[in-house]
Amino acid sequence: MHDAPAFTAVLFGLRGCLVSNNNGSPLPAPGALDTLDGLRRQQVPCIWLDEPDAEQNEQLADLLPDWLPGQLSNGSPWPAPNACWQALMTLQSQRLDGCVLVSGEPRLLQAGLNAGLWTVGLAACSPTCDQSSQQWQALSQQDQERARGRATLELFSVGVHSVIDHLESLDTCLADIAQRRRKGEKP
Template identity: 35%
Template structure:
């Protein structure tokens, strides 16, 4: 890109750069509920609040009508903070054990990120994972060559995490960015897109590689063309309704979008 005004990409982790399908956190929520309270939730239910900090995610699951109804039937009362704590404390060691297994970058993403870094664009990152999980994931991803310029975790800040702007804005501080509107927030979940909007950034939603579709690459490839199109359309609608300025299939396809954003910045447009 010529006359680069974009200063940084603020990237999510699971489903955006690593862990095609955002499988690691989703499966562990199901396991943690089962292990802590012998309570069943589905993978689809586990995905609904994806992108939020993990304690907040568990609380949000407890408020889902389907989950809340079954919880009331099984326990006779709504989910309490103490029960959320118990599920969270069960979740954490399970997640730490699993996350490194899903640290491989999504296909074709690393050449694009390396090209952008060579053009002087900084790579920030933030996640719904707390720091103790990220301290496992970050070196595992680095072994595959992914090394963002900074990362911010869901429990790093006093303010609650997504969809609030705080993690994205902490990236701005740590990277020394001049203007938030020169940043592009890239995410595969509704709370992550809302985070970028609330931070005053351009936002790019990823339809296929993360939570919006929620399949592994192998599962995706096994689907029929009609099944793929239905899932893609639903994901695009979900991310667009969340406010994404652009929606693409994968981070590997972002360079033309960044050129368009750069052109709009040159023309004086703001997100």
């Protein structure tokens, strides 16, 4: 079989995925800047998506590279696919084949599935694992692992194609999706 073409675009959730809340202060999520830098070096177009909250979106996006565009969900709320398609139009993407959405937000992931994209769920960034909450911080490591396991199952129940804990594992996950594409699998 021939090699699958390079990834067409990678869409990211903004909150929780690229930017996390660390004790009330937003910071780039672990691995976010390295992941974005690596994709840029590979010339894979990237964009973030989020729901409208102009002040907070601007503050969060300021933590990310200037070259990274963003797309707010306007019009139909998630899980409607419109925001994903609008993001791809912003990137001037020529095709859906090879487009991937990465997020911990189940409604956004469902929007990606509805749009025909490959989807990667981030278990540690899902609402089940709100690492900025006092409740989460009070959990033992074993209980946090159980919560991540529940989040993984919840994300797979949405129908995502892969689930990883953090963005640090995205390279391996994208390699797996590339292999699946080479075998002819479609999202």
